[in-house]
Amino acid sequence: MAIVQTITFNSDKNYYMGFLQNILNLSDVAGYVTRRGKKIEMVIEQSDEEALERFSQNVEKMLPHSIFLDTFRTDISETLEPKEEFFIHELGHGLCPRCLHEELYNPESQNYKNAAYRCDHYLQKPLKQKGFEKDMEQLATSLGEEPEIIEGEEYATEYFDDAFLLLLDPLRALELFLLSEEEKKALFSFEKPLLKVAIKDEVLQERVGRKYIKVKVYDNAFDAVLAHTVKERLPFLFKRAKKKGTEAFINKERLYLLRSGEYGATLLHRHSEPLTNLMYNVIDEFDATGKKGIVAYCNSALRIKVFRYEENRISPIIDTQPFDPAHLFAQIAQQSEARKRLIANFEAKFPEIFKKMKGVRVGENPFDVLALLLEAGSGFEGVSNRSLGFIGNGGLKLDMNLQSNTAFDYASLFASAMSYKIAGVEDGLIAFSIFESIVDLLSSILSDAKENLGTTETFLLGDMLSNQVYLSRIEQQLTYFEPKITKQFPVDTV
Numbered sequence: 001m002a003i004v005q006t007i008t009f010n011s012d013k014n015y016y017m018g019f020l021q022n023i024l025n026l027s028d029v030a031g032y033v034t035r036r037g038k039k040i041e042m043v044i045e046q047s048d049e050e051a052l053e054r055f056s057q058n059v060e061k062m063l064p065h066s067i068f069l070d071t072f073r074t075d076i077s078e079t080l081e082p083k084e085e086f087f088i089h090e091l092g093h094g095l096c097p098r099c100l101h102e103e104l105y106n107p108e109s110q111n112y113k114n115a116a117y118r119c120d121h122y123l124q125k126p127l128k129q130k131g132f133e134k135d136m137e138q139l140a141t142s143l144g145e146e147p148e149i150i151e152g153e154e155y156a157t158e159y160f161d162d163a164f165l166l167l168l169d170p171l172r173a174l175e176l177f178l179l180s181e182e183e184k185k186a187l188f189s190f191e192k193p194l195l196k197v198a199i200k201d202e203v204l205q206e207r208v209g210r211k212y213i214k215v216k217v218y219d220n221a222f223d224a225v226l227a228h229t230v231k232e233r234l235p236f237l238f239k240r241a242k243k244k245g246t247e248a249f250i251n252k253e254r255l256y257l258l259r260s261g262e263y264g265a266t267l268l269h270r271h272s273e274p275l276t277n278l279m280y281n282v283i284d285e286f287d288a289t290g291k292k293g294i295v296a297y298c299n300s301a302l303r304i305k306v307f308r309y310e311e312n313r314i315s316p317i318i319d320t321q322p323f324d325p326a327h328l329f330a331q332i333a334q335q336s337e338a339r340k341r342l343i344a345n346f347e348a349k350f351p352e353i354f355k356k357m358k359g360v361r362v363g364e365n366p367f368d369v370l371a372l373l374l375e376a377g378s379g380f381e382g383v384s385n386r387s388l389g390f391i392g393n394g395g396l397k398l399d400m401n402l403q404s405n406t407a408f409d410y411a412s413l414f415a416s417a418m419s420y421k422i423a424g425v426e427d428g429l430i431a432f433s434i435f436e437s438i439v440d441l442l443s444s445i446l447s448d449a450k451e452n453l454g455t456t457e458t459f460l461l462g463d464m465l466s467n468q469v470y471l472s473r474i475e476q477q478l479t480y481f482e483p484k485i486t487k488q489f490p491v492d493t494v
Helices: 015-026 049-062 097-104 136-140 170-176 181-187 202-208 221-230 274-285 325-335 337-349 351-358 366-373 379-388 410-422 427-453 468-477
Strands: 002-009 031-036 039-045 069-077 148-150 153-156 164-167 195-199 212-217 236-240 247-251 254-259 293-298 304-310 313-319 402-404 457-461
Touching: 015 031, 015 039, 015 049, 049 097, 097 221, 136 221, 164 170, 181 195, 181 212, 181 247, 181 254, 195 202, 195 247, 221 236, 247 468, 274 293, 274 304, 274 313, 274 457, 293 427, 304 427, 325 337, 325 366, 325 410, 337 351, 337 410, 351 366, 366 379, 366 410, 379 427, 379 468, 410 427, 427 468
Parallel strands: 164 212, 293 457
Antiparallel strands: 002 039, 002 069, 031 039, 148 153, 153 236, 164 236, 195 212, 247 254, 293 304, 304 313
């Protein structure tokens, strides 16, 4: 008799299978791991109770959590079927519990404080480890308030532009941040994605000038050894990485990917245009090939695109053009005499803000200007953070319209936001209302498509989904459409 545990794993990479198989081998358990599509099957002979106990203890000590773990099911089988071999490619990053406790932080190990070490506990054969010749203590002395390039990456003790917080002392996590259970599991998973979380510590809020920040736990030996070296005096650093890795966001216990890095499912080449290629892959993920569907896309530059999917072909319905800040106030003034007076009143009441808004250059997106209007830091992240800080029962109605299938009515959006600002409405409420109003516009678009095109499937894409107000509004307002959001792939091509 055999125990069969079936695990749904939302990536086609096999490293998690490797961890399981190696723990089986280490525990001297008769069993094997195989795969059928998204399902990983671990089959274990259950007659040896001592071996099963060893395996259970080793899993608890050695098996990392993964952000791609989904559902679990346990069954009983009469026999052990023949094992099928599987291929695992080497990863550039990732540290499991054994890496830290048996190797990097173990004085008895040959890899003690080896900043060039790479995890191989998921591979069938160990890697030939390189040594790290430089003195980490000496490297750490160069850390200061200004960004310093160390081994090709930028580090500093104080926040700087485009930096994230690199957590060096995991025991300080709950002291510094307000974390849900899912956020904790994701931060300390094998993949260790970059996550935006709420700051709990008021001193840290003051230091970085915000209530939300992107955080990452070390996922490579260099950062792990650096953490071991300096965490007594520095529980965290600020870092700007040379190469962007895995980034995710969590809403109501569900994790979504902004970037999958080296861990996520492989995008099949279905089309030369990246967004269209992503759409084909997502449609395949939900077995919707051959059905009538609609894909609604909205990104952090407020570009709205809507596509029709039918007979295995994707065709655009709506594709709004980029924002042109140079003509924004002229377009507002052209709408009516009342709007002309609105501009004059806004300039009189907020001269500095108005001057900054008028100075925005071509190429900037609407959130760059909205961030100035709402005094909310920088761009989409600033407006997004301001919206998350609002506490209330609901938003206001902002003018959020399409002038045509290629033109978004930016002038009306800004005019309504400026009107609320003049009226003394809290900036956080205006920001909150912007994201809710975008969803209301999408709801109208989807309703028209369902009625006129007879679509049965609805897919949502775009990094706008990373804003919790936007995503929560979708869950409230778009339930009729049963929208599908990918679990396997990033929600955008950023």
